[in-house]
Amino acid sequence: xxxxxxxxxxxxxxxxxxxxxxxxxxxxxxxxxxxxxxxxxxxxxxxxxxxxxxxxxxxxxxxxxxxxxxxxxxxxxxxxxxxxxxxxxxxxxxxxxxxxxxxxxxxxxxxxxxxxxxxxx
Amino acid sequence: xxxxxxxxxxxxxxxxxxxxxxxxxxxxxxxxxxxxxxxxxxxxxxxxxxxxxxxxxxxxxxxxxxxxxxxxxxxxxxxxxxxxxxxxxxxxxxxxxxxxxxxxxxxxxxxxxxxxxxxxx
DNA sequence: CTAGTAATAGGAATAATTACTGTTTATTTT
DNA sequence: AAAATAAACAGTAATTATTCCTATTACTAG
Numbered sequence: 001x002x003x004x005x006x007x008x009x010x011x012x013x014x015x016x017x018x019x020x021x022x023x024x025x026x027x028x029x030x031x032x033x034x035x036x037x038x039x040x041x042x043x044x045x046x047x048x049x050x051x052x053x054x055x056x057x058x059x060x061x062x063x064x065x066x067x068x069x070x071x072x073x074x075x076x077x078x079x080x081x082x083x084x085x086x087x088x089x090x091x092x093x094x095x096x097x098x099x100x101x102x103x104x105x106x107x108x109x110x111x112x113x114x115x116x117x118x119x120x121x
Numbered sequence: 122x123x124x125x126x127x128x129x130x131x132x133x134x135x136x137x138x139x140x141x142x143x144x145x146x147x148x149x150x151x152x153x154x155x156x157x158x159x160x161x162x163x164x165x166x167x168x169x170x171x172x173x174x175x176x177x178x179x180x181x182x183x184x185x186x187x188x189x190x191x192x193x194x195x196x197x198x199x200x201x202x203x204x205x206x207x208x209x210x211x212x213x214x215x216x217x218x219x220x221x222x223x224x225x226x227x228x229x230x231x232x233x234x235x236x237x238x239x240x241x242x
Numbered sequence: 243c244t245a246g247t248a249a250t251a252g253g254a255a256t257a258a259t260t261a262c263t264g265t266t267t268a269t270t271t272t
Numbered sequence: 273a274a275a276a277t278a279a280a281c282a283g284t285a286a287t288t289a290t291t292c293c294t295a296t297t298a299c300t301a302g
Contacts, residue, residue, distance in 0.1 A: 002268060002269065002278090003268065003269090004279085004280060004281085005267095006280080006281075022258090023258080024257095037281085037282080038281075038282045038284090039259085040259090040261085041281060041282075043258090043260075044281090059180060061180055062183040062184065062257095062289075063183065063257085064259085074230075074231075074233065075232070075233045076233075076234050076236065076238065077235050078238035078241070079235050080240070080241045081241070083238055084233075089232065094234075102238070103238070104234075104237065104238050104239065106234045107235060108234070108235040109195075109232070109234050109235070110179070110195075110233045110235065111195035111196070111231065111233075112196050112197075112198050112230075112231040112232075113195070113215075113225075113227045113230050113231075114198050114227070114228060114230070114231065115200060115228045116200060116201055117199035117201070117223075117224070117225050118223075118225065119202060123248060123299070125248085125249060125250080125299095143289090144289080144290080157251065157252095158251080159250075159251045159253085160252095160289095160290085161250085161252080161290090161292080161293095162251070164291070165250090165291090166249095183259080183288095184288090184289065185290085243302105244301105245300105245301095246299105246300090247298100247299085248298085249296105249298080249299090250295105250296080251297095252294095252296105253292105253294095254291105254292080254293075254294100255290100255291080256291070256292085257288100257290080257291095258289080259286100259287080259288080259289100260288090261285080262283105262284085263283090263284090264281105265281075265283105266280080266282090267279085267280075268277105268278095269277090270277075270278095271274105271275085271276070272273100272274085272275075
């Protein structure tokens, strides 16, 4: 992957926030520094940065969000305002400790384990 | 919610498969029984059925899929073929027991806990 | 049976994302 | 450092998934 100013900017923007931004938000930010950049460039580079492990793509409903935190961690998603809050899970009494630590009332859990199924050995 | 033939059909189709179908697939199926149905009707009813708790909506990347199984359960998602496999999680040695039971090699875990954050008390 | 309301079909509109094309730019080779 | 080459770019068109809108149809209560 060769150097590009645009990609550096995009990386910097993703790393600048804890808000799990969408491509559109990133686009707006990057544009203020580099007004000619196109949305295609944003998407292309976000995908590339994800593949190279510099950032992480998370799917929130049906929009992609991007996260600078590449360590294994999870999210609390507020169903009222849509906020995503970072969380590190240990096997404690989850719901209870989450209520205490985050003042967050869990009502549903979505878990997907990614990997390879037995068709690919 | 008053009775509708279309909605019954849609419900029946979702309940007929373990493949976590998309709106489009459901559309194709329902069409063969009721050719005049429109995609809008599919979406409207899938949303309604979800709200009334007859089915469950799950997000797979950025497409919605629908699941007749409304009990709390989770999914193994194969990164090669995209298959979603139902799984019931207990707090065992997850990855290990999944390898054994499902012959599925977990490489990443996505967890989102849905609920209300402290801005809504 | 008829008015009022929920649900529908069909199509237009929107939003998110990807694909294509000709041009620019970073790196490699001279 | 100039020329060659291949990746990355801007701009735009295309695609895909989903929602919205409107006129019509079909239940249901009186």
